[in-house]
Amino acid sequence: MNRIFRSFLDKFVVVFIDDILVYSRSLEDHCEDLRLVLEVLRERQLYAKLSKCEFWLSEVRFLGHVISTEGIVVDPTKVEAVIQWECPRTATEIRSFVGLEG
Template identity: 35%
Template sequence: MASPFFFIKKDDGKNKYTLPLINELIDKVKGAKYITKLDVHWGYYNIQFRDGDEWKAAFRTNLGLFEPTIMFFGLCNVAATFQAFVDEIFKELIYQDHQELIIEVLKIMHEHHLYLKPQKCKFETQTVKYLGHIIRNGEVHMDPKKTLAIRDWPKPTNLKELQQFLGLGNWLCHFIKDYSLVVKSLMALTGKAVWDWSGEAN
């Protein structure tokens, strides 16, 4: 017997637009022959508040209260709003041929006054750095900088430092065989037991 459930409208007005999962994005692009990576200049700053909603992001300074006219980093809805905007303006382009697609993408960006950072863009490349991963020839590899970060990480001296290290490790766990076994002794130190960095933890 199933339990009844109800949809209840939340009062906080938070945008529930779903952000894409990084692993799913990587799976979609890893088999591509050519990849183009574009970096939107000023990202979130391209999104204007709807008239009358500026007060929702008001902030106080020593010069008084200010209401922004554009979105900025740190707002709870900014990532979802920007993703919804990008999905909406490019929805007609999914599954087109690569070169046709890039031309259309650039036209749409021009129409919506979105600008790119040329130094961060890659066009029709077979190797691309994407969200901390290297994608090339249908394979996904760990970014060597992340590997060095793990290798050179100083020995944790307290729980917080260990949690930071494990956070980086979790980001790359799908590249490490039997990751859960590798970090088992470290995970044991995140419990309520007294901190004791010795033995297997080393």
């Protein structure tokens, strides 16, 4: 996918494996950018499963982050377990916590 969308990457497209995110500064730009992406998919005879597509979102959860017009922040649901974790008191509990953190 990266090769297919090389000319669009970091301009208005982000690709991760088979996920394609299209972002734009304005609604008009977004319509055009989305049209270009869908055209490329059609030319390459690649098809998006409509039930997995989401359009015109102002906020997206992607790879552990929440991306919106306000910026990019860590997805709070991904760090909730760490925040709720009791403070480790023993060496075993510390190793367990560090193992969770990876």
